[in-house]
Amino acid sequence: MKFRVSLLLYSRQFGTLVGLLALSTVLWLLTPYFLTLSNLLNIAEQTAIIAIVAVGMTFVIITAGIDLSVGSVLALSGVIMASALHAGVPLPASLLAGSGAGLFCGLLNGLLVAQGRLPPFISTLGMMSVARGAALVFTEGRAISGFSESFRHFASGKILALPMPVVIMLTIYFIAHVVLTKTKLGRYAYAIGGNEEATVLSGVNVRLYKAVIYALCGLLSSIAAIILTARLNSAQPIAGIMYELDAIAATVIGGTSLMGGEGTIWGTLIGALIMGVLRNGLTLLGISSFVQQIAIGSVIILAVLADMMLKARNR
């Protein structure tokens, strides 16, 4: 039984990878600019922000939840961090302030879901509006721009030819993979998503773990905010609009079920990369953004359809 489940997860991830490779092959045939080292690094760098947000989303969705507030929380923690930097607060403390804001919003989401028993859709929809409004009030609607070279290093720096955002993304994915597969938190996330009542009855403190998972999701949004702010050299209160949808898309393309209980971290990375590759390739081919939206939407639908067919077969 256990063997069968792990094989299934493995194959699902593998299938998504095949999809990514097939897409890349098509693009390689169509444009000479696609398969170059610099373009591949470019794609990885562009995908990093959404991919990091999608890690938190994957955890939440595995518990059969959803977090619609990630984009707004990203904006709020970005402007708080930026204003701390502008006020002369040292870099580490500013990063802590931003991450603290993200963690706080996420924890609030978690408490509303776990303690308040609000549906995640509702509590995070509320948070989406509250955090966005707070970011706008905090900045009076203006962007905060111009940061030191050492801060901008988070976007423009390189480690062994790898852009810094990619290094941060990969590090987070490794950690998240370990947490999801090797720790109690990860195992309980699957259990809660699979059958919450059974998990409660087996003595797991479901409320605690739920709160922690939503808090983590907020924290990851604030880490994405660091990269975004460094990249644009500006923190905008209107940053991250619709990121929740991109993050959800990356997660479901990667094979995580919105019903909860299943999904993998690496699948999400591949899902995010599929969207990044698609956008990049279509832009290289000079295809308009209108058509790009159709292509991305179709991929989301087809990927999930493929998943459902597969599941039906296995029954």
Place this chain on the structure above:
Amino acid sequence: MHTTIRNLWMTLIAGFALLVLMGCQRGNNPSADKPTVALVLKTLNNPFFMDMQKGAQEAAQKYGVRLLVQAAERELDVEKQMQIIETLIQGKVSALCVTPSGSKEIVPAIVKANRAAIPVLIVDTRVDSQTLREAGGKVEAFIGSDNFAGGRLAGEYLAKRLGQKGKAAILEGIPGHETGDSRLRGFKQALANYPDVQIVSSQTANWERDQGYNVFQNVLESHPDVQALFACSDLMALGAIEAIGAAGKTGKITVVGFDALPEAREAIQKGKMDATIAQFPIQMGAIAVENACRLLKGETVPRDISVKIQLVTRENAGSDLVSIH
């Protein structure tokens, strides 16, 4: 086994993607040896930028260059715009024309194009010059309407309509946006000559029509004696005239917009609005591509190219004079 089924599906997905790509390839041959000029717009779901695209296409045909037009899905998504520019750099375009979605935020993308030795021309919205200087970025030319002069024109007209005396309100664009800020400064400078025209309210409606409605409805509540409105864009003005209509004050408040959208010109003809400032986006797009081509031939181009603007009132709202060229 299920792996094979899954693979089959993924192949289908890839096949579909291929079809989409093929379908959109129509006459777009990237291997053609013509130089490629890219025009990166704020958005394509706004008539202003669609006109700009049209002008750019005409010029590209005239000068024999390939034109790529790209835009983010949402007007303010400067990060997506940056992604597009990064990707175009990878695609080795010869020149980049950009309408920045953020005056400061676009600077890192310009610097990346500079490093790839791709000339950058800025269209419509200026780049923040201080940010550009600090980043060591370089822009070859700016092509755009003189928004400041447009704001002044609006201010002069509004003051004249009020008989140089009365209460006026302003709907601003998103704070920190160079375009709106310039219009606002021009408007306020014009009004400085008319001390009896009092500005009772100046609030942002974030360039949006529905917010134009809501914000101006609140203004009407708090200042029922307001006699005139200057909205920094027609979209906000069109929202505001609905609020004026709902309050039963149509025709009693002088409304001046900016951009001369077809819908705004129609509203002027119907007497719901009084004036707007016309820009000429078709020319803007054409001049941008023309100058990009001149740069590619090694010619020098002026650093600052103003595209004309014009006051549109009931007298000329229906005429062709203000429509296209």
